[in-house]
Amino acid sequence: MKSKILAASGVIAVAAAALTGCSAGEAEASCTNEITKPDATQVSVWAWYPAFEEVVDLFNENHDDVQICWTNAGQGNDEYTKFSTAVESGSGAPDVIMLESEVLSSFSIRDALVDLAEYGADDVAGDYTEGAWKDVSSGDAVYAIPVDGGPMGMLYRKDILDQYGIAVPTTWDEFAAAAQALKDAGAPGVLADFPTNGRAYNQALFAQAGSVPFVYDNADPTSIGIDVNDDGSKSVLAYWDQLVKDGLVATDDAFTADYNTKLVDGSYAIYVAAAWGPGYLGGLSDADADAEWKAAPVPQWDPANPVQINWGGSTFAVTSQAEDKEAAAVVAKEVFGTEEAWKIGIEKAALFPLWKPILESDYFRDLEYPFFGGQQINKDVFLPAAAGYTGFTFSPFQNYAYDQLTEELYAMVQGEKGSDQALDDLQASLEQYATEQGFTLQ
Amino acid sequence: MTTHSTLAAPAAAVVPARPARRRAPRGGSKLEQRRQRWGWLFVSPFLLVFALFLIFPLFYAFGMSLFTSTLATGTKFTGIDNYLKAFSDPLFLEGLLRVAAFAVVMIPAQLIVAMAAALVLDTLVTRLASLSRLLIFAPYAIPVVIGALMWSFLYSPRFGPGATLFDLIGQPTPDFLASDTVFASLVNIVTWQWSGYYMVVIYAALRSIDPAIYEAARIDGANGWQTATRIKVPMISSSVVMVITFALIGTLQFFTEPVVLRNIAQGAIDAAYTPNMYAYSLAFSYSQFNYASAIAFSLGMLVFAGSFVFLFLTRKQSGLK
Numbered sequence: 001m002k003s004k005i006l007a008a009s010g011v012i013a014v015a016a017a018a019l020t021g022c023s024a025g026e027a028e029a030s031c032t033n034e035i036t037k038p039d040a041t042q043v044s045v046w047a048w049y050p051a052f053e054e055v056v057d058l059f060n061e062n063h064d065d066v067q068i069c070w071t072n073a074g075q076g077n078d079e080y081t082k083f084s085t086a087v088e089s090g091s092g093a094p095d096v097i098m099l100e101s102e103v104l105s106s107f108s109i110r111d112a113l114v115d116l117a118e119y120g121a122d123d124v125a126g127d128y129t130e131g132a133w134k135d136v137s138s139g140d141a142v143y144a145i146p147v148d149g150g151p152m153g154m155l156y157r158k159d160i161l162d163q164y165g166i167a168v169p170t171t172w173d174e175f176a177a178a179a180q181a182l183k184d185a186g187a188p189g190v191l192a193d194f195p196t197n198g199r200a201y202n203q204a205l206f207a208q209a210g211s212v213p214f215v216y217d218n219a220d221p222t223s224i225g226i227d228v229n230d231d232g233s234k235s236v237l238a239y240w241d242q243l244v245k246d247g248l249v250a251t252d253d254a255f256t257a258d259y260n261t262k263l264v265d266g267s268y269a270i271y272v273a274a275a276w277g278p279g280y281l282g283g284l285s286d287a288d289a290d291a292e293w294k295a296a297p298v299p300q301w302d303p304a305n306p307v308q309i310n311w312g313g314s315t316f317a318v319t320s321q322a323e324d325k326e327a328a329a330v331v332a333k334e335v336f337g338t339e340e341a342w343k344i345g346i347e348k349a350a351l352f353p354l355w356k357p358i359l360e361s362d363y364f365r366d367l368e369y370p371f372f373g374g375q376q377i378n379k380d381v382f383l384p385a386a387a388g389y390t391g392f393t394f395s396p397f398q399n400y401a402y403d404q405l406t407e408e409l410y411a412m413v414q415g416e417k418g419s420d421q422a423l424d425d426l427q428a429s430l431e432q433y434a435t436e437q438g439f440t441l442q
Numbered sequence: 443m444t445t446h447s448t449l450a451a452p453a454a455a456v457v458p459a460r461p462a463r464r465r466a467p468r469g470g471s472k473l474e475q476r477r478q479r480w481g482w483l484f485v486s487p488f489l490l491v492f493a494l495f496l497i498f499p500l501f502y503a504f505g506m507s508l509f510t511s512t513l514a515t516g517t518k519f520t521g522i523d524n525y526l527k528a529f530s531d532p533l534f535l536e537g538l539l540r541v542a543a544f545a546v547v548m549i550p551a552q553l554i555v556a557m558a559a560a561l562v563l564d565t566l567v568t569r570l571a572s573l574s575r576l577l578i579f580a581p582y583a584i585p586v587v588i589g590a591l592m593w594s595f596l597y598s599p600r601f602g603p604g605a606t607l608f609d610l611i612g613q614p615t616p617d618f619l620a621s622d623t624v625f626a627s628l629v630n631i632v633t634w635q636w637s638g639y640y641m642v643v644i645y646a647a648l649r650s651i652d653p654a655i656y657e658a659a660r661i662d663g664a665n666g667w668q669t670a671t672r673i674k675v676p677m678i679s680s681s682v683v684m685v686i687t688f689a690l691i692g693t694l695q696f697f698t699e700p701v702v703l704r705n706i707a708q709g710a711i712d713a714a715y716t717p718n719m720y721a722y723s724l725a726f727s728y729s730q731f732n733y734a735s736a737i738a739f740s741l742g743m744l745v746f747a748g749s750f751v752f753l754f755l756t757r758k759q760s761g762l763k
Contacts, residue, residue, distance in 0.1 A: 084727075084729050110513070196709050253709070257595070257598065399728060410709025413709075438513065439513070
């Protein structure tokens with residue numbers, strides 16, 4: 001009762017207390033890992049990589065003057081929410097934070113990240129591909145050090161496609177034909193899923209047809225170009241809309257318990273995935289015991305001019321609340337800067353490295369994956385996909401843009417609007433939002 | 443008829459008040475003053491916490507809501523602009539309409555279930571009655587987030603019992619999380635969780651009615667139904683008013699259940715589904731802390747005004763007049 005009365009009078013209090021940023025705090029005090037050299041400078045790190053503790057221990061073992069104090073503050077948005085609150089309140093952020101490259105400009109525009117160009121970022125620029133470096137830099141400024149990438153491929157159930165006599169699609173036309181063939185054969189599942197909450201996944205599909213949704217440069221932070229209803233995006237979305245209408249693909253939300261089960265129980269024969277997808281699949285339970293997974297390149301619109309796409313990928317940034325920015329920059333640059341660390345990252349966390357010494361190594365190219373029956377998926381699929389990646393520009397309000405995209409796509413698959421209309425509405429709402437936020441539209 | 447107000451219904455809240463009243467001072471104002479001083483001293487820990495965690499954040503949020511901060515141009519003082527924007531913001535207004543619709547459906551649903559259960563349990567005196575009381579109350583003991591998570595699995599087309607049940611009657615399984623069914627699914631969760639709690643409040647009020655009244659009614663020839671509708675319900679009207687007030691406030695602040703279900707139904711439940719969710723997304727997903735404060739404050743004022751008007755209109759029933 002008492003709590004109820006408090007709740008009654010405190011609608012704002014709850015929100016307000018949260019708004020004032022009570023989460024400020026003792027980032028240094030609680031490390032998940034054990035610090036063996038207590039006299040060295042401690043750098044607090046937020047990251048959610050699997051098997052990251054081993055990487056941290058390795059770093060701490062090899063460094064005498066800097067020690068990492070690691071916390072898992074949640075995955076993706078959960079972490080960003082905490083970081084965003086800490087930025088607003090002015091305290092409570094870690095020294096180094098794992099961020100996906102798509103949110104870098106959302107935080108750099110709030111002066112939350114340190115320009116690493118002043119802390120020797122250029123020394124390591126040569127260790128990364130041009131596309132990867134473009135994602136973390138803006139003009140001369142460097143806001144993060146790349147870690148892993150998400151070049152896309154197509155993971156498929158060989159057993160299911162063989163059973164229904166369907167060839168592995170190499171173009172999107174073949175993909176649609178395969179979906180029809182699977183349905184006609186009376187298969188219990190569908191060929192693939194089109195998740196309306198796919199966010200970066202859907203964006204990547206559009207990008208394959210030449211979509212450049214945002215033009216944005218941190219050097220001119222108040223000006224933005226928005227073009228989400230271009231012809232390429234419209235043709236891609238019309239394609240998926242038709243597949244949805246014909247009942248050839250599912251429209252389940254991604255990253256739910258249902259979706260995870262369907263991924264591995266044969267409900268979808270194909271999982272169009274990023275390079276971290278195999279790791280994701282491997283971590284799911286209730287897998288079909290007879291499943292036979294293989295990887296192939298992502299289908300193309302025009303096989304004569306293949307376009308490679310990327311979904312996700314993460315970086316380490318130094319926050320402007322870091323006390324010892326020099327030490328923090330060392331951590332950002334070096335934590336995934338050794339072959340040993342990367343062997344943990346590749347074998348235990350299924351990360352796709354952007355660090356060239358390992359990316360271009362024979363070890364990585366020839367690595368055989370038991371999950372894929374010993375297929376060398378890097379050589380076959382992901383390395384060529386990564387080689388074609390030239391970088392991508394995201395908006396400084398990417399979370400909002402994704403939420404709007406999800407809403408429009410949902411309205412589309414519900415039959416409330418056509419695919420063109422959905423993208424036109426998205427364009428209008430993003431333009432309005434950008435104007436409200438004080439940007440000039442290019 | 444006992445006339446003490448049941449607005450603070452649970453016995454725990456009423457009992458300590460009584461001895462204090464009995465010992466109320468009759469004489470010297472000096473003694474009274476000393477008592478007052480001691481009273482303030484005893485209340486001060488509460489006041490301190492109250493000021494620190496309620497009054498101060500309220501003013502802080504209000505202060506924040508008077509500024510506008512945009513991503514591109516920084517922060518500036520804009521007075522009540524955020525409030526003007528809020529009350530012309532279709533997302534906020536749609537959210538308000540939605541919670542109003544929830545209030546219209548959910549409050550009667552909870553009240554009817556709670557009232558029926560309480561009236562039945564009040565007339566039963568078997569051991570089964572106390573067990574039923576416990577079972578009906580049990581959902582309230584489950585944390586809201588856990589309850590909503592549990593229901594999200596029950597609603598799941600894959601893990602839930604829906605498919606099995608509808609197979610039995612040969613019907614296709616409905617999607618409990620589609621845009622047109624998620625409303626009912628949410629009503630169901632809230633009713634399940636809170637009816638038991640309201641039942642206990644109403645039941646407690648029913649137990650405080652003097653049994654002699656029932657006897658008198660029986661002598662006058664009233665049957666069970668008449669006793670329930672003509673005597674019991676009117677006599678517990680103050681508790682009912684309180685239950686409705688709580689339910690109203692809870693509904694206007696609707697947040698946790700839709701947030702949890704949003705994890706599995708992002709299309710059907712958007713980021714601005716209820717005003718509270720809108721404030722939350724604005725602040726923590728889109729970093730618009732100032733506008734979020736204005737939304738939260740506007741909602742707070744509406745909740746306050748709504749509860750005040752309701753309590754005013756029902757002052758007779760609740761014994762507040």
